[in-house]
Amino acid sequence: xxxxxxxxxxxxxxxxxxxxxxxxxxxxxxxxxxxxxxxxxxxxxxxxxxxxxxxxxxxxxxxxxxxxxxxxxxxxxxxxxxxxxxxxxxxxxxxxxxxxxxxxxxxxxxxxxxxxxxxxxxxxxxxxxxxxxxxxxxxxxxxxxxxxxxxxxxxxxxxxxxxxxxxxxxxxxxxxxxxxxxxxxxxxxxxxxxxxxxxxxxxxxxxxxxxxxxxxxxxxxxxxxxxxxxxxxxx
Numbered sequence: 001x002x003x004x005x006x007x008x009x010x011x012x013x014x015x016x017x018x019x020x021x022x023x024x025x026x027x028x029x030x031x032x033x034x035x036x037x038x039x040x041x042x043x044x045x046x047x048x049x050x051x052x053x054x055x056x057x058x059x060x061x062x063x064x065x066x067x068x069x070x071x072x073x074x075x076x077x078x079x080x081x082x083x084x085x086x087x088x089x090x091x092x093x094x095x096x097x098x099x100x101x102x103x104x105x106x107x108x109x110x111x112x113x114x115x116x117x118x119x120x121x122x123x124x125x126x127x128x129x130x131x132x133x134x135x136x137x138x139x140x141x142x143x144x145x146x147x148x149x150x151x152x153x154x155x156x157x158x159x160x161x162x163x164x165x166x167x168x169x170x171x172x173x174x175x176x177x178x179x180x181x182x183x184x185x186x187x188x189x190x191x192x193x194x195x196x197x198x199x200x201x202x203x204x205x206x207x208x209x210x211x212x213x214x215x216x217x218x219x220x221x222x223x224x225x226x227x228x229x230x231x232x233x234x235x
Contacts, residue, residue: 002026003230004160006153006190008033008180009172013057013080017170020223026168026230027040031157033179034147041119041144049140050114051075053107055100055128057084059074062144071073071113077103078218098218099196104128108135115140122146123175136185149179161190166209166233168193176205178203205217209233 004027011032018028041063052068054060055077061084076082077158078098085093094110096103107116115138118129119210122143124183124210132139144148152158154189169187169193181202192211194200196219212229214221 003191003234004029004163004165004167005226006031006157006167006169008153008170008176010147010176011196012024012034013141013172015039016080016170017219020219023224024223028152029156029160030166031150032152033150033153033176033183034173036061036121036131037148037149038062038145041142045117045142046072048115049117051107051112051116051224052090053103053116053118053128053139054081054085055118055120055124058121058145058147060084060088063119073102075103075116076105077137078221088116096215099220100128101131104131104234107132108137110222111135111137113157114138117142119144119229147175149175149182152183153180153185160187161185165189166191168229168233169203169208170222170226171199172222173196173201174198174202181206191233193222193226195219195231 002025005021014030014032021028026152036058048105051073053075070091073092074085076085076095082095087200118141125141129139129141142168168191187208190208195214212225214225
């Protein structure tokens with residue numbers, strides 16, 4: 001059931017996914033469709049803040065070196081982001097199940113005291129903070145990085161899509177999927193495996209060998225969906 005699997009996730013997380021795929025017996029092909037461009041985190045953004053919200057491990061990395069007080073609570077969208085927060089030295093980490101809406105509900109149900117700062121890329125501004133504000137919380141937003149789309153899949157990925165065997169396109173985000181769609185690759189021999197319905201949406205209407213969506217929006221469930229795809233594509 002070994003397949004070439006195209007990893008569209010940003011670096012450095014794409015390497016972690018590639019390591020997992022190798023352990024599962026697949027051939028990972030790194031082809032990040034988004035690049036992280038750090039624009040700088042303003043230390044004064046932390047003034048009066050009691051909690052940080054991270055909807056990606058990229059947000060955790062973006063505040064490194066900013067002398068963030070370890071006493072701040074890090075609210076993390078899922079296991080991978082929570083692991084990154086712990087590795088960065090946060091002592092208080094609250095771990096969600098992998099979905100930003102679920103994380104917002106978790107924060108609202110806990111009603112933490114003190115202002116909260118959502119640290120994410122500029123495209124994420126608004127929705128989560130608006131949900132928290134509507135629940136009566138003092139929520140703010142900081143965008144210390146942006147994501148730039150790649151023009152195309154890598155030559156190795158395109159070669160796999162043109163090869164005689166099925167390949168899998170692994171989708172971690174809607175923005176990466178949109179970048180793939182904009183580059184117009186031939187996906188007729190690809191199985192699409194996505195971390196969520198939203199991540200699949202930009203490619204769902206295109207011709208492919210089928211699509212599989214993770215039961216929960218996290219890496220473990222994504223790997224389960226990949227194994228299901230592998231069983232179907234290589235019976």
